[in-house]
Amino acid sequence: MEPIVAGALTLASLGSPAATAPTSLQLNAHDTTGRVAAVSLACDPARGTHPKSDSACAVLDSVNGDFARLPLHDQACTLVYAPVEVTATGVYRGQRVDFRTTYPNRCAADAGSSGVFGF
Structure with a gap:
């Protein structure tokens, strides 16, 4: 006789709304030379035109999509001041995103946002 195993239905087995809600973002960078x-x-699965979509999605997940809390990564950058304004608009895990900030240069934008x- 085979044992009977009762299954339990949990929220994890249903998938949480945050894990299943869509992520679709447009990221822009505009510097003082006019370069745009x-x-x-997009995440789950990571895709889009971002050159490192897998790692960008992982970084966003680590801060629950809060662009103001993006961690720094260790990277040497020049001290040349060439401001770059970045924006992120769209949806992260079902939540509206409208973020804008300015970094001292493109290298600082990369390092300051992990x-x-x-790009």
């Missing part, structure tokens, strides 16, 4: 760069980023704005 724009990429798309690669999210490294």
Whole structure:
């Protein structure tokens, strides 16, 4: 006789709303020379035109999509002041995103966002 195993239904087995809600973002960078760069980023699975979409999604997940809390990564940058304004608009895990900030240069934007704005 085979044992009977009762299954338990948990929220984890249903998938949490945060894990299943869509992420679709437009990231832009505009510097003082007039250079504009724009990429798309979607997560679960990571895709879009962002050159490192996998790691960008992982970084965003680590701060629950709060762009103001993006961690720094250790990277040497020049002290040349060439401001770059970055924006992120769209949806992260079902929550509206409208973020804007300015970094001293493109390298600082990459380092200051752990690669999210490294394009």
